[in-house]
Amino acid sequence: QKFTVAAAADLRYALDDIAVLFRDAHPDHTFNIVYGSSGKMTTQIMNGAPYDVFFSADIAFPKRLQAAGLTATEPTVYAIGRIVVWSTVMDASSLSLQDLATDARIRRIAIAQPTHAPYGMRAQEALVSAGLWAAVEPKLVFGENIAHTAQMVESGAAEVGIIALSLALFPRLAEHPHRLIDDALHQPLTQGYVVTQRAAGNSAAVRFAQFMRTEPALEIMHRYGFVLPR
């Protein structure tokens, strides 16, 4: 049976690994994974996109689909994301949030666009909670999504950025140290999935969704910096 998985971009590395496991376990299933922004995918599903399982970066989106009657299952939490301060020009592990406002070497700080990117929203909440928002706002540049944000930092054009832990652990980026941001400073990045209405009779798609809750999958998620739901 065939199916298509739509997944938030921050899941990319983890999900690619999980897909390999799933393929080994179910060689008769063919599927492909489309990565993108959760908001865009929600819009697409509302307009007939052929996605069978949707892993969102924010559970709010599956809930919207449910409200629109486009889901076959309840939105389910599969992971919780974390955000970090990361830099390629200085040692981020020694940077506190406070330094973002005060360090003179920092001219630009990249975060994802808070209006539509979940990681950006959490970054903004953290900065606000730390009472630094007004001080750092003039230095902020906004990435379209968390990957863009990381690229802005990687290019050196932004000295530091607030990105997903899952990205900071990606081998290429992990060369540079990062510093975890206290998750008490922001709402949890609750990531949820849902099987869409069109996949109601598609057992393979449902099986893939359930596979995310299996031990090997959770192990991989953990390795890529996701906190697992209890």
Add this chain to the structure above:
Amino acid sequence: MSLSIQAQVRRGGFTLDVAMELPLEGVTALFGRSGCGKTTLLRVIAGLERASGASVRFGREVWQQQRRFVPLHRRRIGLVFQEHSLLPHLSARENLLYGYTRTAPALRRLHLQEVSDMLEIGGLLGRSIDQLSGGERQRISLGRALLSSPQLLLLDEPLSALDAQTKREIMPYLSRLGSEAGVPIIMVTHAADEVERLADRVVFMREGAIQQIESLRDALARADSPLFADEGAASVLLGSLSPPERGGLRRFGVEGATLWVPQAGAMLATGATRLRIPARDVVLALNDPQHTSIQNHLRVTIERIDYSEQERCLVATRTLDDQLLLAEVTPWAVRHLQLQPGMQVYALIKSVTLIQVG
């Protein structure tokens, strides 16, 4: 068979308003001052100027009338535009053959070889258009129109950029096309020599209207003809030309009214023909003078003396075979010789001034 046109075209302050019928044979010259509407008239005939309410009929074909409108490409008209209009993306040869290849083989009357020989453009065929001189372009345009084997030729000053010699070589060809091949030609020209040599009739236009349609002979005979503002009136004598006699000279006309015409190369064909005699080349004498280089002495009767121009008189005379012969003399001569209608005089004409026109 005739071409009948009825049209009103308005362009800003200018109005072309014509209603005329032209016989579909030979060459019709369209003559008139710059801006009088000659090009516009040709465009109406071609259907390029789509005047509403106009009607154009070519023989039995109705080209335009009320709703009916035959587009140009179905009219089989050969058109030479006033300004050069070669297609710049085609070579000279491709331009020449553009219409040829679009003519059904059965209808093709002319072929590349003969047209390019006639127009002396054989050496240019491979060239692109911007490698041609002005006159070369004009000849290609003409050749292109000819090669589409049209049933009507509309030529807008087709020889204006050509030198006298080239013109002289092309004109007999056009003339033959108009008469022998039966392709009627309507031709705009400002050159009197082209009208003289080619035209069978002249359409005089003035400020958008047809002033007059005259046979060439009548047009030439008028003292005030706009055709010959420069050269004055002329008469055309009809007659037949004998083979060369007396030292290469040839006899023209009837006994008692014989003119001696020089051979003058290939221009003169034996048989029925026309000779043009400029009125100012005719000398009148009371008696037959001897010992002059003038060979042709005709006895004529004065019919009318026209004083219309200030210092020239046009004397209309009749030859013995009752043809009109005009002589232009000064008022002094009229007084001196006491010329008056009814008088018999000698008209002296130099052989070398005779030109065959058809």
Add this chain to the structure above:
Amino acid sequence: MSLSIQAQVRRGGFTLDVAMELPLEGVTALFGRSGCGKTTLLRVIAGLERASGASVRFGREVWQQQRRFVPLHRRRIGLVFQEHSLLPHLSARENLLYGYTRTAPALRRLHLQEVSDMLEIGGLLGRSIDQLSGGERQRISLGRALLSSPQLLLLDEPLSALDAQTKREIMPYLSRLGSEAGVPIIMVTHAADEVERLADRVVFMREGAIQQIESLRDALARADSPLFADEGAASVLLGSLSPPERGGLRRFGVEGATLWVPQAGAMLATGATRLRIPARDVVLALNDPQHTSIQNHLRVTIERIDYSEQERCLVATRTLDDQLLLAEVTPWAVRHLQLQPGMQVYALIKSVTLIQVG
């Protein structure tokens, strides 16, 4: 002051190879068959055809020589192109004034009013270019060149699209510009009447080379002149014209060799002038015939008889005031009258055939 040109230009199989010097006064006619390189020569003079190694000098100004190259816009040349070249984004008036406004006010010799009167284009000034007829466009081009008050005029068939009357009105104007206003004119033309009326000298071109540079008088006198392939040779008599006497006729030339010339409107100015007499209009007689309409009887001496053409003889004679007068007669007449060099005969010339050429 003279214009000297030395240039070699290669265009495919065609080579223009000239080295010549032209006096910078009056009108020079450039005469030659289609494709002989006339336009190319004008372009070399204008600096539009930048032949390497060429040298062009205009009086004391060096326009082109080795490294030195004065661009066209600094040469102050008035150019009329062979094909119409009005700027399509400008109205007729704007075209006319394009060069005028770019001429320093101190250098402006002509003004819009007089030029538009002369060319009869006053009514067209507000029009856009595509609302003009072919001849109207040509006149605007000419006017535009004149209004830039150039120090040299290069005209490439500037009158080819004009009717005879318009031409006749423009030509004296150009002629005066060439002589009185001191603007030398080099003009390409295929029309013999334009050469006759305008030119002071003729440059004959042939296949890219200068064949000959002759004064108009010499050019006219040659029996084989390519100028008058149609009309034959002519002589030009110098003399001075008296005010009207004897019935409106005017005396030309010296006692004993007087010609009577008709008034013929404004064309004839009193004073020193030139008359053109076509050789074929001259009748030779052994004795002075009476009672003919021919008024002008000159005693002349035969100098030479030229049989170069098959059926025409050109008889060169001297008048009493030692000017050359040509008569074209048939070989029959030579034999009949037993003409030979040294003989005294009468040359009879009809007054009405006389044309003033300068």
Add this chain to the structure above:
Amino acid sequence: MFGLGPEDWQAIRLTFRLCLYTTLILLVIATPLAWWLSSGRSAVRVAVQAVVALPLVLPPTVLGFYLLIALGPRGFIGGSLEAIGLQHLAFSFEGILVASVLYSMPFAVQPLTEAFNNLGRRPVEVASSLGAGPIDRFVSVILPLTRGGFVVAATLTFAHTIGEFGVILMLGGSIPGETKVLSVLIYDHAEAMNYDAAHRLSLMLLVFAFFTLFLVYGMTRRFSVARL
């Protein structure tokens, strides 16, 4: 070959197909439209000319969003198609083709309109007088004389369609072999920080585009229309 995997080749084929179809369809649509636009000066024509350029001013994903709504199952067009038993156009090759055509329309229409404007009526009149009917005239005279305009239209359309991904991403949804074109793939590689792959594909694209354009521009013979 060139270190490319089957996914890459699939995207390349797809892209090439999309560009080719877009260009061909656009030329077919834009030619009569441009001809009409250039044949008069009414307010309607000017308005149409302005409307044609409008897709350009919207951000591509936003345009994609509107197209998604229109072409999707709930949209006017997609809905109508479903009503007559056909598939809606969102998330299909046909859908992104429609979007590409719409989006690149101004690049085709504008240069062609300009080329036709410059043509003047003389060449057409000449061809008519030589017996060429309307289609013949178009092929033998108008087309060659406006070739420059067609080259500009085709190259801009082709190049722009290669690079465009905003509309396609939104409307197409990156379905391999169906809507996952090269630009989306490169974008994806770049997002995944899979730079080697992104650079390799970009470079290949640039080299391919350069040679294509070089050939097209190089082969376009020039002649001065103004000489006519």
Add this chain to the structure above:
Amino acid sequence: MFGLGPEDWQAIRLTFRLCLYTTLILLVIATPLAWWLSSGRSAVRVAVQAVVALPLVLPPTVLGFYLLIALGPRGFIGGSLEAIGLQHLAFSFEGILVASVLYSMPFAVQPLTEAFNNLGRRPVEVASSLGAGPIDRFVSVILPLTRGGFVVAATLTFAHTIGEFGVILMLGGSIPGETKVLSVLIYDHAEAMNYDAAHRLSLMLLVFAFFTLFLVYGMTRRFSVARL
């Protein structure tokens, strides 16, 4: 007004400024370039013409990424600027201006090259013979006769710059008042499913663009260059 907030107006002003500058700069750069391209047929020229079109074939965000690297502090251009004491160009108005100019280059160069190609040498020769020097000729003859090409170049550039956001998003970083142009704002609204705001701005943009284009196209007088 129109239900727009200060952030919207700021983006509108910024967009307008970006489009205006881009169009002006491009015309200044593209005119001599196009003139050179149209004045001969060497392989170098053909190559340059092909290169000019290349930015089009890259997905905009990818192009933006490469530009970010080149114009950023570690890039060749940005680094050189920093070395001489200037600011690098990433995340600045100047940066997105450079990017817009580069990206819209083909839309300006191609129609102008085509317009110059069609001009022929006769009008220039005529103007020379009437005493007009090179600059005078350009202003009084070449410019008006190629006006159509300039209009196409300017409108395509302007419209495309309004709509483009991929490059700008990446290179500009959406800094309000500096790099957050209207297209980015609309994109943001649309991504945030803030559809009311997105629709309102889109509609406004379309209406504005329509009237601008309508005026520009309507005012362009036509004359047939081919008549010359």
